[in-house]
Amino acid sequence: MPMPWLRMLAASAISTVLIGTSGVTTAAAPDHRGVRDSVHTAGRVALTARGLRADYQLNAYSGQGMVRNYNGGSPEVNYRTFYDRALLNVPGDVWRNPGTWRPQLVVVHLGTNDFSTPLNPGEPWTDESLAAAYRSAYSGFLAKLRQRYGSATTLLAVGTGPFAGHVEHVVRERASAGDRRVRYWPLDTTGLDCTGCHWHYSARDHRLLADRLTALVADLPIRW
Structure with a gap:
Protein backbone atom coordinates (compact mmCIF):
# COMPACT_ATOMS: atom_id res chain seq x y z
CA MET A 1 0.00 0.00 0.00
CA PRO A 2 1.54 3.37 -0.96
CA MET A 3 2.45 5.79 1.81
CA PRO A 4 0.10 8.79 1.99
CA TRP A 5 1.67 12.02 0.83
CA LEU A 6 -0.07 14.10 3.48
CA ARG A 7 -0.79 13.61 7.16
CA MET A 8 -3.62 15.58 8.71
CA LEU A 9 -4.70 16.01 12.31
CA ALA A 10 -8.10 17.47 13.16
CA ALA A 11 -8.87 18.86 16.62
CA SER A 12 -12.57 19.51 16.97
CA ALA A 13 -15.77 18.94 18.87
CA ILE A 14 -19.32 18.03 18.02
CA SER A 15 -19.54 19.17 14.40
CA THR A 16 -16.65 16.92 13.36
CA VAL A 17 -17.31 13.95 15.64
CA LEU A 18 -20.41 13.28 13.46
CA ILE A 19 -23.05 13.16 16.14
CA GLY A 20 -26.41 12.67 14.43
CA THR A 21 -25.13 12.70 10.86
CA SER A 22 -27.01 9.58 9.81
CA GLY A 23 -30.27 10.65 11.40
CA VAL A 24 -33.27 11.03 9.12
CA THR A 25 -34.83 13.79 11.20
CA THR A 26 -33.57 16.72 13.24
CA ALA A 27 -35.17 15.14 16.32
CA ALA A 28 -33.17 12.17 17.62
CA ALA A 29 -35.07 8.91 18.03
CA PRO A 30 -35.80 7.79 21.62
CA ASP A 31 -33.01 5.21 21.42
CA HIS A 32 -30.65 7.77 19.80
CA ARG A 33 -30.26 5.60 16.69
CA GLY A 34 -29.26 8.57 14.53
CA VAL A 35 -26.59 9.53 17.04
CA ARG A 36 -25.31 6.03 17.67
CA ASP A 37 -25.13 4.99 14.03
CA SER A 38 -23.05 7.96 12.85
CA VAL A 39 -19.53 7.03 11.74
CA HIS A 40 -16.49 9.23 11.41
CA THR A 41 -15.59 7.84 7.97
CA ALA A 42 -18.57 9.74 6.51
CA GLY A 43 -17.33 13.04 7.90
CA ARG A 44 -15.54 15.89 6.18
CA VAL A 45 -12.15 15.09 7.73
CA ALA A 46 -12.16 11.49 6.49
CA LEU A 47 -13.60 12.47 3.11
CA THR A 48 -10.98 15.19 2.69
CA ALA A 49 -8.19 12.81 3.65
CA ARG A 50 -9.47 10.23 1.20
CA GLY A 51 -9.62 12.77 -1.62
CA LEU A 52 -6.07 13.92 -0.94
CA ARG A 53 -4.69 10.41 -0.32
CA ALA A 54 -3.80 11.53 3.18
CA ASP A 55 -3.38 9.75 6.47
CA TYR A 56 -5.41 11.38 9.22
CA GLN A 57 -6.05 11.45 12.95
CA LEU A 58 -9.32 12.82 14.33
CA ASN A 59 -9.29 14.12 17.91
CA ALA A 60 -12.90 15.10 18.58
CA TYR A 61 -15.07 15.14 21.69
CA SER A 62 -18.80 15.84 21.53
CA GLY A 63 -20.05 18.72 23.64
CA GLN A 64 -16.63 19.98 24.72
CA GLY A 65 -15.52 23.54 24.13
CA MET A 66 -12.23 25.35 24.31
CA VAL A 67 -13.19 26.86 27.69
CA ARG A 68 -16.98 26.38 27.99
CA ASN A 69 -18.88 23.22 27.13
CA TYR A 70 -22.28 23.03 25.48
CA ASN A 71 -24.88 24.89 27.58
CA GLY A 72 -22.29 25.32 30.35
CA GLY A 73 -22.19 21.62 31.25
CA SER A 74 -19.38 19.93 33.20
CA PRO A 75 -17.51 23.19 33.87
CA GLU A 76 -14.66 21.36 35.60
CA VAL A 77 -13.40 20.04 32.24
CA ASN A 78 -13.18 21.17 28.63
CA TYR A 79 -11.73 19.93 25.34
CA ARG A 80 -8.17 20.74 26.40
CA THR A 81 -8.58 18.53 29.48
CA PHE A 82 -8.75 15.47 27.25
CA TYR A 83 -6.62 16.45 24.27
CA ASP A 84 -3.38 14.89 25.49
CA ARG A 85 -4.96 11.65 26.67
CA ALA A 86 -5.00 8.25 25.01
CA LEU A 87 -7.59 6.90 27.48
CA LEU A 88 -10.06 9.71 27.94
CA ASN A 89 -11.48 8.43 31.23
CA VAL A 90 -8.06 8.18 32.92
CA PRO A 91 -6.93 11.52 34.41
CA GLY A 92 -3.26 12.10 33.83
CA ASP A 93 -3.03 9.62 30.98
CA VAL A 94 -0.89 10.84 28.07
CA TRP A 95 -0.74 9.58 24.50
CA ARG A 96 2.88 8.91 23.61
CA ASN A 97 3.74 9.83 20.07
CA PRO A 98 5.99 7.03 18.77
CA GLY A 99 7.88 9.65 16.78
CA THR A 100 6.38 8.64 13.46
CA TRP A 101 3.30 10.87 13.65
CA ARG A 102 4.27 14.28 12.26
CA PRO A 103 1.32 15.84 10.45
CA GLN A 104 1.98 18.48 7.82
CA LEU A 105 -1.46 19.96 8.53
CA VAL A 106 -3.43 20.43 11.74
CA VAL A 107 -7.03 21.64 11.40
CA VAL A 108 -8.57 23.21 14.52
CA HIS A 109 -12.34 23.71 14.68
CA LEU A 110 -13.27 24.57 18.26
CA GLY A 111 -15.76 27.16 19.46
CA THR A 112 -19.24 25.97 18.55
CA ASN A 113 -19.92 24.62 22.02
CA ASP A 114 -18.41 27.67 23.73
CA PHE A 115 -20.79 30.11 22.05
CA SER A 116 -23.80 28.24 20.65
CA THR A 117 -25.93 28.59 23.80
CA PRO A 118 -26.61 31.66 25.95
CA LEU A 119 -24.95 31.93 29.33
CA ASN A 120 -26.97 30.44 32.17
CA PRO A 121 -27.48 32.01 35.60
CA GLY A 122 -24.65 30.90 37.87
CA GLU A 123 -22.04 30.43 35.17
CA PRO A 124 -18.77 32.25 35.95
CA TRP A 125 -18.79 34.22 32.68
CA THR A 126 -19.90 37.43 31.14
CA ASP A 127 -19.98 37.66 27.36
CA GLU A 128 -16.77 39.69 27.51
CA SER A 129 -14.90 37.41 29.92
CA LEU A 130 -15.89 34.30 27.95
CA ALA A 131 -14.59 35.84 24.73
CA ALA A 132 -11.32 36.86 26.39
CA ALA A 133 -10.83 33.43 27.99
CA TYR A 134 -11.59 31.72 24.68
CA ARG A 135 -9.04 33.81 22.78
CA SER A 136 -6.39 33.22 25.43
CA ALA A 137 -7.00 29.45 25.52
CA TYR A 138 -7.10 29.25 21.71
CA SER A 139 -3.79 31.07 21.45
CA GLY A 140 -2.25 28.74 24.02
CA PHE A 141 -3.59 25.70 22.19
CA LEU A 142 -2.05 26.83 18.91
CA ALA A 143 1.23 27.45 20.73
CA LYS A 144 1.13 23.89 22.07
CA LEU A 145 0.52 22.49 18.60
CA ARG A 146 3.35 24.57 17.18
CA GLN A 147 5.75 23.37 19.88
CA ARG A 148 4.68 19.77 19.41
CA TYR A 149 4.84 19.55 15.63
CA GLY A 150 7.40 22.19 14.70
CA SER A 151 7.59 25.16 12.38
CA ALA A 152 7.00 23.16 9.17
CA THR A 153 3.44 22.13 10.11
CA THR A 154 0.59 24.30 8.85
CA LEU A 155 -2.02 25.16 11.47
CA LEU A 156 -5.45 25.83 9.93
CA ALA A 157 -7.82 27.57 12.34
CA VAL A 158 -11.50 27.36 11.37
CA GLY A 159 -13.95 30.09 12.32
CA THR A 160 -17.68 30.39 11.82
CA GLY A 161 -20.67 32.03 13.48
CA PRO A 162 -20.18 33.85 16.78
CA PHE A 163 -16.59 32.72 17.31
CA ALA A 164 -15.21 33.50 13.83
CA GLY A 165 -13.91 36.93 14.79
CA HIS A 166 -12.13 35.56 17.86
CA VAL A 167 -10.33 32.89 15.83
CA GLU A 168 -9.32 35.41 13.19
CA HIS A 169 -7.99 37.71 15.93
CA VAL A 170 -5.81 34.95 17.41
CA VAL A 171 -4.45 33.97 13.99
CA ARG A 172 -3.58 37.58 13.19
CA GLU A 173 -1.71 37.89 16.49
CA ARG A 174 0.29 34.74 15.85
CA ALA A 175 1.09 35.75 12.30
CA SER A 176 2.22 39.19 13.48
CA ALA A 177 4.48 37.49 16.02
CA GLY A 178 6.24 35.61 13.22
CA ASP A 179 4.30 32.35 12.81
CA ARG A 180 4.36 31.99 9.03
CA ARG A 181 2.40 28.73 8.87
CA VAL A 182 -0.81 29.61 10.64
CA ARG A 183 -3.89 30.21 8.51
CA TYR A 184 -7.44 31.34 9.19
CA TRP A 185 -10.29 29.66 7.29
CA PRO A 186 -13.74 31.26 7.50
CA LEU A 187 -15.99 28.26 7.09
CA ASP A 188 -18.39 28.65 4.17
CA THR A 189 -21.73 27.28 5.36
CA THR A 190 -23.62 28.21 2.20
CA GLY A 191 -26.06 25.50 1.13
CA LEU A 192 -25.83 23.40 4.30
CA ASP A 193 -29.13 21.92 5.47
CA CYS A 194 -28.10 20.86 9.00
CA THR A 195 -30.72 18.12 9.00
CA GLY A 196 -28.84 15.60 11.12
CA ARG A 223 5.58 20.26 1.53
CA TRP A 224 5.63 16.47 1.88
Whole structure:
Protein backbone atom coordinates (compact mmCIF):
# COMPACT_ATOMS: atom_id res chain seq x y z
CA MET A 1 0.00 0.00 0.00
CA PRO A 2 1.54 3.37 -0.96
CA MET A 3 2.45 5.79 1.81
CA PRO A 4 0.10 8.79 1.99
CA TRP A 5 1.67 12.02 0.83
CA LEU A 6 -0.07 14.10 3.48
CA ARG A 7 -0.79 13.61 7.16
CA MET A 8 -3.62 15.58 8.71
CA LEU A 9 -4.70 16.01 12.31
CA ALA A 10 -8.10 17.47 13.16
CA ALA A 11 -8.87 18.86 16.62
CA SER A 12 -12.57 19.51 16.97
CA ALA A 13 -15.77 18.94 18.87
CA ILE A 14 -19.32 18.03 18.02
CA SER A 15 -19.54 19.17 14.40
CA THR A 16 -16.65 16.92 13.36
CA VAL A 17 -17.31 13.95 15.64
CA LEU A 18 -20.41 13.28 13.46
CA ILE A 19 -23.05 13.16 16.14
CA GLY A 20 -26.41 12.67 14.43
CA THR A 21 -25.13 12.70 10.86
CA SER A 22 -27.01 9.58 9.81
CA GLY A 23 -30.27 10.65 11.40
CA VAL A 24 -33.27 11.03 9.12
CA THR A 25 -34.83 13.79 11.20
CA THR A 26 -33.57 16.72 13.24
CA ALA A 27 -35.17 15.14 16.32
CA ALA A 28 -33.17 12.17 17.62
CA ALA A 29 -35.07 8.91 18.03
CA PRO A 30 -35.80 7.79 21.62
CA ASP A 31 -33.01 5.21 21.42
CA HIS A 32 -30.65 7.77 19.80
CA ARG A 33 -30.26 5.60 16.69
CA GLY A 34 -29.26 8.57 14.53
CA VAL A 35 -26.59 9.53 17.04
CA ARG A 36 -25.31 6.03 17.67
CA ASP A 37 -25.13 4.99 14.03
CA SER A 38 -23.05 7.96 12.85
CA VAL A 39 -19.53 7.03 11.74
CA HIS A 40 -16.49 9.23 11.41
CA THR A 41 -15.59 7.84 7.97
CA ALA A 42 -18.57 9.74 6.51
CA GLY A 43 -17.33 13.04 7.90
CA ARG A 44 -15.54 15.89 6.18
CA VAL A 45 -12.15 15.09 7.73
CA ALA A 46 -12.16 11.49 6.49
CA LEU A 47 -13.60 12.47 3.11
CA THR A 48 -10.98 15.19 2.69
CA ALA A 49 -8.19 12.81 3.65
CA ARG A 50 -9.47 10.23 1.20
CA GLY A 51 -9.62 12.77 -1.62
CA LEU A 52 -6.07 13.92 -0.94
CA ARG A 53 -4.69 10.41 -0.32
CA ALA A 54 -3.80 11.53 3.18
CA ASP A 55 -3.38 9.75 6.47
CA TYR A 56 -5.41 11.38 9.22
CA GLN A 57 -6.05 11.45 12.95
CA LEU A 58 -9.32 12.82 14.33
CA ASN A 59 -9.29 14.12 17.91
CA ALA A 60 -12.90 15.10 18.58
CA TYR A 61 -15.07 15.14 21.69
CA SER A 62 -18.80 15.84 21.53
CA GLY A 63 -20.05 18.72 23.64
CA GLN A 64 -16.63 19.98 24.72
CA GLY A 65 -15.52 23.54 24.13
CA MET A 66 -12.23 25.35 24.31
CA VAL A 67 -13.19 26.86 27.69
CA ARG A 68 -16.98 26.38 27.99
CA ASN A 69 -18.88 23.22 27.13
CA TYR A 70 -22.28 23.03 25.48
CA ASN A 71 -24.88 24.89 27.58
CA GLY A 72 -22.29 25.32 30.35
CA GLY A 73 -22.19 21.62 31.25
CA SER A 74 -19.38 19.93 33.20
CA PRO A 75 -17.51 23.19 33.87
CA GLU A 76 -14.66 21.36 35.60
CA VAL A 77 -13.40 20.04 32.24
CA ASN A 78 -13.18 21.17 28.63
CA TYR A 79 -11.73 19.93 25.34
CA ARG A 80 -8.17 20.74 26.40
CA THR A 81 -8.58 18.53 29.48
CA PHE A 82 -8.75 15.47 27.25
CA TYR A 83 -6.62 16.45 24.27
CA ASP A 84 -3.38 14.89 25.49
CA ARG A 85 -4.96 11.65 26.67
CA ALA A 86 -5.00 8.25 25.01
CA LEU A 87 -7.59 6.90 27.48
CA LEU A 88 -10.06 9.71 27.94
CA ASN A 89 -11.48 8.43 31.23
CA VAL A 90 -8.06 8.18 32.92
CA PRO A 91 -6.93 11.52 34.41
CA GLY A 92 -3.26 12.10 33.83
CA ASP A 93 -3.03 9.62 30.98
CA VAL A 94 -0.89 10.84 28.07
CA TRP A 95 -0.74 9.58 24.50
CA ARG A 96 2.88 8.91 23.61
CA ASN A 97 3.74 9.83 20.07
CA PRO A 98 5.99 7.03 18.77
CA GLY A 99 7.88 9.65 16.78
CA THR A 100 6.38 8.64 13.46
CA TRP A 101 3.30 10.87 13.65
CA ARG A 102 4.27 14.28 12.26
CA PRO A 103 1.32 15.84 10.45
CA GLN A 104 1.98 18.48 7.82
CA LEU A 105 -1.46 19.96 8.53
CA VAL A 106 -3.43 20.43 11.74
CA VAL A 107 -7.03 21.64 11.40
CA VAL A 108 -8.57 23.21 14.52
CA HIS A 109 -12.34 23.71 14.68
CA LEU A 110 -13.27 24.57 18.26
CA GLY A 111 -15.76 27.16 19.46
CA THR A 112 -19.24 25.97 18.55
CA ASN A 113 -19.92 24.62 22.02
CA ASP A 114 -18.41 27.67 23.73
CA PHE A 115 -20.79 30.11 22.05
CA SER A 116 -23.80 28.24 20.65
CA THR A 117 -25.93 28.59 23.80
CA PRO A 118 -26.61 31.66 25.95
CA LEU A 119 -24.95 31.93 29.33
CA ASN A 120 -26.97 30.44 32.17
CA PRO A 121 -27.48 32.01 35.60
CA GLY A 122 -24.65 30.90 37.87
CA GLU A 123 -22.04 30.43 35.17
CA PRO A 124 -18.77 32.25 35.95
CA TRP A 125 -18.79 34.22 32.68
CA THR A 126 -19.90 37.43 31.14
CA ASP A 127 -19.98 37.66 27.36
CA GLU A 128 -16.77 39.69 27.51
CA SER A 129 -14.90 37.41 29.92
CA LEU A 130 -15.89 34.30 27.95
CA ALA A 131 -14.59 35.84 24.73
CA ALA A 132 -11.32 36.86 26.39
CA ALA A 133 -10.83 33.43 27.99
CA TYR A 134 -11.59 31.72 24.68
CA ARG A 135 -9.04 33.81 22.78
CA SER A 136 -6.39 33.22 25.43
CA ALA A 137 -7.00 29.45 25.52
CA TYR A 138 -7.10 29.25 21.71
CA SER A 139 -3.79 31.07 21.45
CA GLY A 140 -2.25 28.74 24.02
CA PHE A 141 -3.59 25.70 22.19
CA LEU A 142 -2.05 26.83 18.91
CA ALA A 143 1.23 27.45 20.73
CA LYS A 144 1.13 23.89 22.07
CA LEU A 145 0.52 22.49 18.60
CA ARG A 146 3.35 24.57 17.18
CA GLN A 147 5.75 23.37 19.88
CA ARG A 148 4.68 19.77 19.41
CA TYR A 149 4.84 19.55 15.63
CA GLY A 150 7.40 22.19 14.70
CA SER A 151 7.59 25.16 12.38
CA ALA A 152 7.00 23.16 9.17
CA THR A 153 3.44 22.13 10.11
CA THR A 154 0.59 24.30 8.85
CA LEU A 155 -2.02 25.16 11.47
CA LEU A 156 -5.45 25.83 9.93
CA ALA A 157 -7.82 27.57 12.34
CA VAL A 158 -11.50 27.36 11.37
CA GLY A 159 -13.95 30.09 12.32
CA THR A 160 -17.68 30.39 11.82
CA GLY A 161 -20.67 32.03 13.48
CA PRO A 162 -20.18 33.85 16.78
CA PHE A 163 -16.59 32.72 17.31
CA ALA A 164 -15.21 33.50 13.83
CA GLY A 165 -13.91 36.93 14.79
CA HIS A 166 -12.13 35.56 17.86
CA VAL A 167 -10.33 32.89 15.83
CA GLU A 168 -9.32 35.41 13.19
CA HIS A 169 -7.99 37.71 15.93
CA VAL A 170 -5.81 34.95 17.41
CA VAL A 171 -4.45 33.97 13.99
CA ARG A 172 -3.58 37.58 13.19
CA GLU A 173 -1.71 37.89 16.49
CA ARG A 174 0.29 34.74 15.85
CA ALA A 175 1.09 35.75 12.30
CA SER A 176 2.22 39.19 13.48
CA ALA A 177 4.48 37.49 16.02
CA GLY A 178 6.24 35.61 13.22
CA ASP A 179 4.30 32.35 12.81
CA ARG A 180 4.36 31.99 9.03
CA ARG A 181 2.40 28.73 8.87
CA VAL A 182 -0.81 29.61 10.64
CA ARG A 183 -3.89 30.21 8.51
CA TYR A 184 -7.44 31.34 9.19
CA TRP A 185 -10.29 29.66 7.29
CA PRO A 186 -13.74 31.26 7.50
CA LEU A 187 -15.99 28.26 7.09
CA ASP A 188 -18.39 28.65 4.17
CA THR A 189 -21.73 27.28 5.36
CA THR A 190 -23.62 28.21 2.20
CA GLY A 191 -26.06 25.50 1.13
CA LEU A 192 -25.83 23.40 4.30
CA ASP A 193 -29.13 21.92 5.47
CA CYS A 194 -28.10 20.86 9.00
CA THR A 195 -30.72 18.12 9.00
CA GLY A 196 -28.84 15.60 11.12
CA CYS A 197 -30.22 14.74 14.56
CA HIS A 198 -30.45 17.82 16.78
CA TRP A 199 -29.65 20.03 13.79
CA HIS A 200 -26.16 18.69 13.26
CA TYR A 201 -24.54 18.52 9.84
CA SER A 202 -26.06 15.92 7.56
CA ALA A 203 -24.04 13.48 5.45
CA ARG A 204 -24.67 15.78 2.50
CA ASP A 205 -23.31 18.72 4.49
CA HIS A 206 -20.13 16.81 5.28
CA ARG A 207 -19.60 16.06 1.60
CA LEU A 208 -20.00 19.75 0.73
CA LEU A 209 -17.60 20.80 3.49
CA ALA A 210 -15.12 18.12 2.45
CA ASP A 211 -15.12 19.51 -1.09
CA ARG A 212 -14.42 23.00 0.25
CA LEU A 213 -11.71 21.83 2.63
CA THR A 214 -10.08 19.70 -0.08
CA ALA A 215 -9.89 22.67 -2.43
CA LEU A 216 -8.39 24.83 0.30
CA VAL A 217 -5.78 22.27 1.37
CA ALA A 218 -4.76 21.60 -2.22
CA ASP A 219 -3.80 25.29 -2.54
CA LEU A 220 -1.83 25.52 0.72
CA PRO A 221 1.98 25.64 0.46
CA ILE A 222 2.44 22.28 2.18
CA ARG A 223 5.58 20.26 1.53
CA TRP A 224 5.63 16.47 1.88
